[in-house]
Amino acid sequence: MQNTISDFWQMVWQEQIHVIALVNNHLDVCKVLQNVSMHYWPDSNDCVKETDKFMITLLSTKVYASFAIRHINVYNKEISESYDITHLEFNSWLGNVMPNPFDLVIYHNYVTRAMEKYPDSKLLVHCSSGIGPTAVIIALDALYKHGLVTGVINVQEFTRKMRNDRIGMIQNLDQYICLYKCLNECFRAKMCVVTKDELQNEPILLRANNEFCILLSMISGFRNDEHSLPCKQDLECEYEIPKGMNREDMLIQNQLGQHCGILLSSFTTKDCIIAGSYPSHGEAADLIRHLIDQKCSTLVSVNPLCDVPYSKEWYCIDPSDDLTKFQVEVIKGPKVSQHVSLSTLRMRIHSTQNWHQVTVYQITSWGLMEKLPPDTCALLDVIKIIQLDKSCGSNTDFVVLSRYNHLIFYVEENKRYQPNKL
Incomplete structure (x- = not known):
């Protein structure tokens, strides 16, 4: 709410938060607050949002298909110090309509990469309710990391633990199923990011063959005639x-x-x-x-x-x-x-x-x-x-x-292209 924006940034500064994950479209948050123009960051690079103690400046915004990444500077007027924050908004979660699990997995991957720069920092996750999309992304993050280490996960038990800390975490069956689908996508094919230099220098044929074998294993029954x-x-x-x-x-x-x-x-x-x-x-x-x-x-x-x-x-x-x-x-x-x-x-x-x-x-x-x-x-x-x-x-x-409707390529505004997700 408008009267708690100052408290929000006070919490961010106190906990030295470097990454904020907003797990639904901010317009949904504004609807809940009955103020379509109210959010806690500036609207553009030319604007500064100011509280009694902080000046918030939007440095840059990158908009992707299902989420947006903002870089925000927080300046403490009392001690004349500042630092930058990465803000990731998953704008494809609208109301009670479940998002495409693959989109949420990609978003989670970007959140994970942002957090890797600040291994000792806490991740701030929120949504309009605080117990729906927020709970799904927290469970996805924790269970995926746990599964990589141990080889087993217990979704029901982890959901029970979250609800011991906050009542109602994961609000309904649709969100629970969405979590399962996201975990399924995560474990089926591990996503990784390759720099341009790495792509040019490493044995590309070996890498391509290994990755494509993983993709083929995700499709059964397709006849390549x-x-x-x-x-x-x-x-x-x-x-x-x-x-x-x-x-x-x-x-x-x-x-x-x-x-x-x-x-x-x-x-x-x-x-x-x-x-x-x-x-x-x-x-x-x-x-x-x-x-x-x-x-x-x-x-x-x-x-x-x-x-x-x-x-x-x-x-x-x-x-x-x-x-x-x-x-x-x-x-x-x-x-x-x-x-x-x-x-x-x-x-x-x-x-x-x-x-x-x-x-x-x-x-x-x-x-x-x-x-x-x-x-x-x-x-x-x-x-x-x-x-x-x-x-x-x-x-x-x-x-x-x-010839086949799965044989396509992507056209990108930033002159990048990639194969269709299988």
Whole structure:
């Protein structure tokens, strides 16, 4: 509350807190306090929040897909001393809706890394209630560390101990299940951070092989058939959704029909990438409706569309008769690099006058039946081109099509990319 902000910073200074973990969106906290503009740090770098004893300055803010990291300076006016604090806000926990466990695991990983700089300091964890998301992250941190050392954990016993200290820790069954899912993700594949120098100097093939073997072990039943395109039945039966993720969470439920898509986040923007396989025969209308409904501005084809079966049903001068509800136009463009060609796909529903335009990028050097592109510059080219494309905004969905809907790459605003989390 407004009248306890000074007490909050007094506690931070007294305990010499260097890392603060806010485990839900600060807007939820403001709603609880019935003040949408009230939080205990400044709104921008130009502002200073001042109490009777402290001056709080926001030094920097980095926003990621599911959380934000702020660096804050706390200045004690009485003794003219200050120090910096790392503030991590997990903004994907909204109200009573449980977050994606994988997002929470990534957030916990960043909190852990921040704490490694101050091994003797205490971690300050809080949320709107103090007993829900706070309890989940405390239990996740303690049980994961305990499990790494002993090989066993007891979630029920640890929850009981937390409730002995504070009544109601972990408020409901959904939060309890969320904790289990997060622990499951943590123990299945240990996450680690590699610097650019380490990546360049260490034996990369050995590291990549070891990590990919771990990822493959997390997926059972997937058939890697290099000589045929998957049909709808293949996607439903042969590909098993990873544990901790629901098919309902991964499929776009917006009248996609048989054309499935997986909604993913980039490094900095949540739910902005839709990965899908090429439409099969008769699925062209589903893809067009999907592009319109999701307001997608960009489509990336990992392979040249002229080699993709049934692409002429939607990507050609005279589209298939199956597109009776839509009018589609293809405007051929130039080849923007050695590996990437550009074109424009215009579409509208016949009953409306509003045209929707999608920029199409094709990697022309990656053959449909090739496991890898002959030149990795093809991937780098298309990533750089999309970054420079002003029509592809940071909050705009774009689609990546390939032989399999799990074969995608991420486009990052900070010129970084990584493979899809499996």
